Amino acid sequence: MPSIILNNAPLPYVRGFHCDDIKLKSPNRPTTITGDAWVAINFLPALIFGIGEIFTNTYHFNQTYYRLATTYLFGAFTSNSMTHLAKFYIGHLRPHFLAVCELDQCKGWIQVPLCNAEDLRDVTSSRLSFYSFFSSHVMYAMVFTAIYVNTRMKGGARWTRLVRPAIQTNLIAIAMFVGYSRVADNKNHLNDVLLGLLQGAVLAFSIAHYLFPDVFKMPEDAVMSDEELEHERASQVP
Template sequence: MPSLVLNANPGKYLNLRGVNCKDKNFNYPKTGAPATINNELWAVINLIPAVLFGVGEIFTNWYHFKQSFYKVATTFLFGAFTSNSLTYMAKFYVGQLRPDFLAVCEVDCTDKGWISDVTCQDSQTKEPYYDARLSFYSLYSSHVMYSMVFTVYYIQARMKGSGWTHLVKPAMQLMLMLLAVWVGYTRVNDNKNHLYDVLIGLLQGGFLAFLMVHHLFPEVFKLKEEVEESDEQQGLAGP
């Protein structure tokens, strides 16, 4: 996968673009507190689709649980790796600087304008200085929007309700979408991404999920009984 290759040797593939010391877009302060989305919270967010897939298949496809869960999970992961690869390709090719780049890299900007060959105060081989060049576009935003939109479509296909329970499904779907947007907000608030990085990431993730569901793997969201019924109808309609 492109993401694995690029991250294995960032110094070889990353576009080391220069910086304008007078550009305030890259002169945001480095936040002293840990990022809003830490590793633990990110792991929990990524577990949400898996949990909902498991619960959904238990209640709607119990007799074929292993087969159906495997199909949904592998399709979801294929799209997730595709989304991440597209994002990393853009990150490394563009090499856009993060809003806090000057603070992270500790660039000496005294009486300077454009610097084509940026020299950080510490070794450039360290990960933070490469990561500070990977702003466009937001991986967190693209990944979480893909995950949540895919899960929203899954809930739409699996969850049936009547009476007052018909409100549960849209409420769950709305919460998932709000979670995706909130993750994007945190990246801007933590000075990790520019606003346009987040917006493009959200659009890419949502569009890829739409393609996965409606054009690439629509049969994944059908129950086994629905697939068999569809096959029978096609057989009866055939010559």
């Protein structure tokens, strides 16, 4: 709900700035994470949930997948709402603010600049640096998915002992890359990205371990180790 309200708000907080602030003079670069890449990143958790539930056969697929999806979406909306609240109420200027604003003259302290940008939506967006939505959202998604992978591949066959950490490491690497790209593209300051990554990770851990821990629980007989499988087969031999 906060995201819907704030996205329809007229303007974020108008924060003044000093024209000599070097942190606002970066060029306006195209974003590394394009629309297609953003869609693929957001689709990844749903894909992993689906594959995991199919191969682990825990409960009924529809029931378990629905619980996972709704819990995940609850956390995603919570993360996005927290981020948008901070963005609109703090109004931290992005590193490329001056390049987007296109002032005729800039001297000393300016509280309300008269920007010459063709699209005022770009100016509004350039006031929403703190903290990084991309970083917080993707880190939440990847940590949540990494926790899911840990529960579904824990105590299974020997090959999972290598595959599980490899998947989890790559998931976190995706989130870190997205965060780094926001700094490299001059879309966010480093502290914006770091706080976004921290918020996403903390929220995912809180949901998994405190708010909805039952969503990740596995039945004891759902995944067996190699030794347990051999014992089960031996007990079935007449």
